[in-house]
Amino acid sequence: MLKTRMQLLFYLSAIGLAVFLGIHMAVQHLNNVLATGDTAPTSWLSMIGRATQNGWVVIYILMLVFGLYHGLYGLRGIIIEMTKSDKAINLVNRIFIVGGIIIFAWAAYIPIALATR
Amino acid sequence: MPDKETSVTFKVQRFDPEKDKQPRMQEFIVPTRRGMTILDALLYIKENLDGTLAFRTSCRMGICGSCGMYINNYPRLACHTQIAELESAVVTVKPLPNSPIIKDLAVDLQPMFDKHKSIKPYIVQENKTEESNLTHEYVQKPEEVEEYEQFSYCIKCGICVAACPTSASDAKFLGPQALGQAYRYCADSRDAGSAERLTITESNHGAWRCHLAGACSEACPKGVDPGLAIQLLKNKMAKQALAGPQKNKKVAIYPEPKEIKPRVAVPPFTAK
Numbered sequence: 059m060l061k062t063r064m065q066l067l068f069y070l071s072a073i074g075l076a077v078f079l080g081i082h083m084a085v086q087h088l089n090n091v092l093a094t095g096d097t098a099p100t101s102w103l104s105m106i107g108r109a110t111q112n113g114w115v116v117i118y119i120l121m122l123v124f125g126l127y128h129g130l131y132g133l134r135g136i137i138i139e140m141t142k143s144d145k146a147i148n149l150v151n152r153i154f155i156v157g158g159i160i161i162f163a164w165a166a167y168i169p170i171a172l173a174t175r
Numbered sequence: 176m177p178d179k180e181t182s183v184t185f186k187v188q189r190f191d192p193e194k195d196k197q198p199r200m201q202e203f204i205v206p207t208r209r210g211m212t213i214l215d216a217l218l219y220i221k222e223n224l225d226g227t228l229a230f231r232t233s234c235r236m237g238i239c240g241s242c243g244m245y246i247n248n249y250p251r252l253a254c255h256t257q258i259a260e261l262e263s264a265v266v267t268v269k270p271l272p273n274s275p276i277i278k279d280l281a282v283d284l285q286p287m288f289d290k291h292k293s294i295k296p297y298i299v300q301e302n303k304t305e306e307s308n309l310t311h312e313y314v315q316k317p318e319e320v321e322e323y324e325q326f327s328y329c330i331k332c333g334i335c336v337a338a339c340p341t342s343a344s345d346a347k348f349l350g351p352q353a354l355g356q357a358y359r360y361c362a363d364s365r366d367a368g369s370a371e372r373l374t375i376t377e378s379n380h381g382a383w384r385c386h387l388a389g390a391c392s393e394a395c396p397k398g399v400d401p402g403l404a405i406q407l408l409k410n411k412m413a414k415q416a417l418a419g420p421q422k423n424k425k426v427a428i429y430p431e432p433k434e435i436k437p438r439v440a441v442p443p444f445t446a447k
């Protein structure tokens with residue numbers, strides 16, 4: 059039941075994305091409404107400040123994982139719906155797995171590098 | 176709306192793959208009467224106007240599932256659709272979409288039947304000898320019958336497949352008919368084939384390709400609601416993926432009869 063597990067992860071990643079995008083909205087764009095205390099949350103200094111805190115690094119990486127998985131799995135679904143041959147589907151799967159890992163490694167490097175500099 | 180005095184223009188799609196390159200529309204004027212169905216009109220055309228018109232029909236009462244057609248741009252059973260209910264002086268009749276055309280209004284439903292067969296549309300038994308040669312009768316409570324009853328009304332007309340947007344874009348998609356029937360058998364307390372069946376329905380072109388457009392349920396002339404069946408099937412698949420194969424509870428078997436009572440004799444025929 060691998061495909062079903064992957065589909066359930068697809069839904070789970072959507073929930074995760076909603077939660078983390080909610081945090082992102084609350085911290086960066088609703089600071090006045092929610093009175094978070096940060097008067098310029100989108101300023102460079104404020105962003106760099108958050109990027110050096112471990113909690114935020116975890117949030118950024120989880121957001122990246124959920125966003126990548128949800129986006130790529132969804133796109134794969136659209137492509138395989140229009141792909142008749144099973145060989146082509148296998149190729150699409152491989153491209154998405156390798157592509158996903160490369161994008162993840164590249165994008166996760168930035169918050170990790172910022173936090174550890 | 177046509178009354179008993181009026182006639183209706185029928186625009187019927189004609190296509191003979193042996194002669195035609197493209198389908199074409201042909202017009203017929205059909206005198207209508209109260210209660211007349213699209214099938215009655217097609218039979219009128221065949222008997223009086225053009226005997227070469229090809230379409231499929233059998234029971235004329237919404238039971239055999241032969242007469243699915245695309246009537247006024249919506250998939251319907253021709254025998255189950257009255258001309259009056261369309262409230263239109265012009266009626267277009269085309270073959271069902273998403274299936275290859277054999278001739279005129281007759282489509283090839285074999286791909287749908289093949290998909291239906293692939294999901295094992297029968298009660299799977301743990302004991303394979305018992306599966307092909309049943310020796311017992313099973314006790315099924317009314318509430319157990321309710322679990323699948325609605326879904327067992329499917330007449331395999333293919334109307335849901337014609338309405339389904341995923342079937343339109345993915346010819347390999349199992350489709351609402353086969354997936355609905357997969358749930359019908361998984362939900363049957365006598366069945367032991369869920370684990371096997373659910374691995375078939377989770378294929379690349381299986382239940383997860385359903386986007387819940389709901390067009391199948393809206394179009395189904397028998398109220399089967401295949402869209403609901405697919406969602407319930409997804410639920411079963413999720414349970415199997417997370418917690419392993421879920422077995423139906425063992426159904427009771429009727430005890431062997433101790434004595435066979437003789438049949439009550441048929442009373443003699445008395446009417447003269």
Ligand code: SF4
Nearest residue numbers: 329330332333335395
């Ligand atoms: S589910 Fe309904 S529309 Fe689909 S084949 Fe069965 S009876 Fe026809």
Ligand code: FES
Nearest residue numbers: 235237240242254
């Ligand atoms: S002729 Fe049998 S369903 Fe219409």
